[in-house]
Amino acid sequence: MLKWFKGFVPDVRSPLLAAAGGVLLVLAFPDFELWYLAWFALIPLLGAVERERESSRRAFTVGWVFGLVFFFGTCWWLTFAPITYAGFPPVVAYFLLLIVCMIVGVFPGIFAAVMAFLLRRFGSVAMLAAPFVWVFTEFLRYWLTGNNWNAIGYSQAFTTNIALASYGGVFLTALPVLGFQSLLTAYLLGGLSRRGQSDEDEDIADYSDAPVSQRRVWLFWLRFAGWVVLALVFKTVASDFPLPRSPKGDLGARVVAIQPNVPMSGLTYEKWQELRERHVRMAEAELAKLAGKDPLPTTVIFPESPMNFMYETDRETREFIDGFARRNNVSVLFNSAEPNHADGKFFNSAVLVGPKGGEVAQYDKIYLVPFGEFVPEPLASVVPAFVGSFSQGQDYELLPIGTGKAGVMICFESHFGQLGREYVRGGADVLIEMTNDGYLGPTPILRQHLANAVFRAVETNRPLLRVTNVGITAYITERGEVRDPAPVYQEDTRVWTFATSDGSQTFYVKYGDWFAWLSSLVTLGLLAWCFFINRRIETKG
Numbered sequence: 001m002l003k004w005f006k007g008f009v010p011d012v013r014s015p016l017l018a019a020a021g022g023v024l025l026v027l028a029f030p031d032f033e034l035w036y037l038a039w040f041a042l043i044p045l046l047g048a049v050e051r052e053r054e055s056s057r058r059a060f061t062v063g064w065v066f067g068l069v070f071f072f073g074t075c076w077w078l079t080f081a082p083i084t085y086a087g088f089p090p091v092v093a094y095f096l097l098l099i100v101c102m103i104v105g106v107f108p109g110i111f112a113a114v115m116a117f118l119l120r121r122f123g124s125v126a127m128l129a130a131p132f133v134w135v136f137t138e139f140l141r142y143w144l145t146g147n148n149w150n151a152i153g154y155s156q157a158f159t160t161n162i163a164l165a166s167y168g169g170v171f172l173t174a175l176p177v178l179g180f181q182s183l184l185t186a187y188l189l190g191g192l193s194r195r196g197q198s199d200e201d202e203d204i205a206d207y208s209d210a211p212v213s214q215r216r217v218w219l220f221w222l223r224f225a226g227w228v229v230l231a232l233v234f235k236t237v238a239s240d241f242p243l244p245r246s247p248k249g250d251l252g253a254r255v256v257a258i259q260p261n262v263p264m265s266g267l268t269y270e271k272w273q274e275l276r277e278r279h280v281r282m283a284e285a286e287l288a289k290l291a292g293k294d295p296l297p298t299t300v301i302f303p304e305s306p307m308n309f310m311y312e313t314d315r316e317t318r319e320f321i322d323g324f325a326r327r328n329n330v331s332v333l334f335n336s337a338e339p340n341h342a343d344g345k346f347f348n349s350a351v352l353v354g355p356k357g358g359e360v361a362q363y364d365k366i367y368l369v370p371f372g373e374f375v376p377e378p379l380a381s382v383v384p385a386f387v388g389s390f391s392q393g394q395d396y397e398l399l400p401i402g403t404g405k406a407g408v409m410i411c412f413e414s415h416f417g418q419l420g421r422e423y424v425r426g427g428a429d430v431l432i433e434m435t436n437d438g439y440l441g442p443t444p445i446l447r448q449h450l451a452n453a454v455f456r457a458v459e460t461n462r463p464l465l466r467v468t469n470v471g472i473t474a475y476i477t478e479r480g481e482v483r484d485p486a487p488v489y490q491e492d493t494r495v496w497t498f499a500t501s502d503g504s505q506t507f508y509v510k511y512g513d514w515f516a517w518l519s520s521l522v523t524l525g526l527l528a529w530c531f532f533i534n535r536r537i538e539t540k541g
Contacts (some may be wrong), residue, residue, distance in 0.1 A: 110137050257494040404429035
């Protein structure tokens with residue numbers, strides 16, 4: 001057994017290389033947002049895998065170290081709520097986070113192990129398979145854990161490098177990022193060159209009388225220029241791929257977005273009532289400014305927050321919201337706990353009340369937060385959910401907003417491209433995200449969560465109206481531009497309009513994560529081919 005474990009221990013320099021790559025990728029994400037480092041972050045990891053290519057177990061370890069550093073460095077904000085609101089000692093909170101990161105670090109470990117196996121079979125040219133293997137392991141993480149937070153493509157969210165998202169989502173967006181560094185690594189390892197350095201020097205000597213040292217300088221700069229050109233080509237593919245035209249129709253509605261900055265604790269009933277009145281005052285102040293302007297139908301949106309509205313079961317709340325809607329001739333969209341009469345639980349819902357009062361439509365959250373809003377079986381009987389045990393919604397209900405139709409995403413749901421696809425396939429003109437990241441503090445979560453929304457807008461070619469409790473409230477265009485963002489942890493309001501759609505659908509809406517499936521087939525196909533060749537060799541032997 002001890003010998004088996006020793007098989008996972010690499011040369012000390014290899015995990016150090018992998019850790020350096022993990023740090024580079026951390027720096028590519030918020031709060032640092034040095035996005036261009038994502039184009040180089042896997043090179044140290046691939047170099048470490050090359051060093052350990054003779055053992056997939058040792059390669060797994062260097063990939064696992066890369067993942068541990070990356071996930072810990074980008075998701076440390078998960079400790080904020082346990083420390084701040086549950087009173088966890090910081091050492092305990094960070095230790096628990098370390099365990100989680102050790103688990104999800106398995107997926108980069110799988111990437112490294114597979115790459116080592118392919119390198120043994122195909123040599124350094126196997127580096128060209130790295131983009132497919134990486135996307136396969138990210139896709140595997142999505143299917144096994146239920147999320148794909150900070151997939152490498154999300155590092156490009158606030159750049160112009162996201163045009164490919166409308167064709168293949170966040171996975172296809174990663175292709176230029178991964179492709180460039182896999183080619184560069186293959187070249188550095190000699191996988192694309194059949195000749196050694198001396199042969200190249202001899203070729204240059206045929207056309208130059210310069211000294212050898214000078215020829216080498218020219219050779220260096222020639223190579224450097226070649227890789228600059230290649231980088232520009234990949235950057236052009238990432239940023240200038242043609243986007244679908246924006247499907248503009250008539251103006252559909254006006255939206256008043258409220259960012260109330262509700263505190264995460266200390267909500268007595270009196271404070272709750274005061275904050276509810278503040279929501280209304282903020283909305284009516286904006287509505288007063290709109291008096292006399294274009295008579296567009298107007299919807300006021302309150303975000304998800306610690307203020308747990310219960311529209312159906314709380315008569316006083318129902319009368320309060322209905323009265324506000326009738327008094328101002330507006331619709332109101334808000335987050336509410338609505339009863340599921342089938343199982344006695346509640347849905348985490350988005351409820352739309354019309355200008356005359358009364359519920360018009362309701363969407364029940366489909367993608368619940370694991371261990372936050374539900375606990376997977378068979379752990380449900382022994383592990384409590386941190387927020388509550390909610391019923392899972394089943395229907396992709398569209399809500400009528402003015403003359404348009406909206407698909408609503410509640411908090412974590414903006415992470416799922418499938419939800420946006422279903423909404424647009426059903427006829428959505430706009431996407432609306434209602435979220436509250438306040439429990440996680442003024443940390444990178446605010447920008448990381450925003451990055452998810454950017455991709456959902458580009459993937460579907462629909463604007464996304466992001467209405468939050470503490471930020472970042474913003475209008476995201478179909479091209480992924482973040483407009484009119486509200487400052488974080490401040491009360492604020494925004495007024496936006498959106499147009500109806502012509503019903504057109506992007507390639508991604510029609511075909512989803514096809515590139516992730518293709519990458520999975522390529523990876524599994526290469527592995528199957530290698531095993532088949534091995535068996536033939538063993539049979540002949």
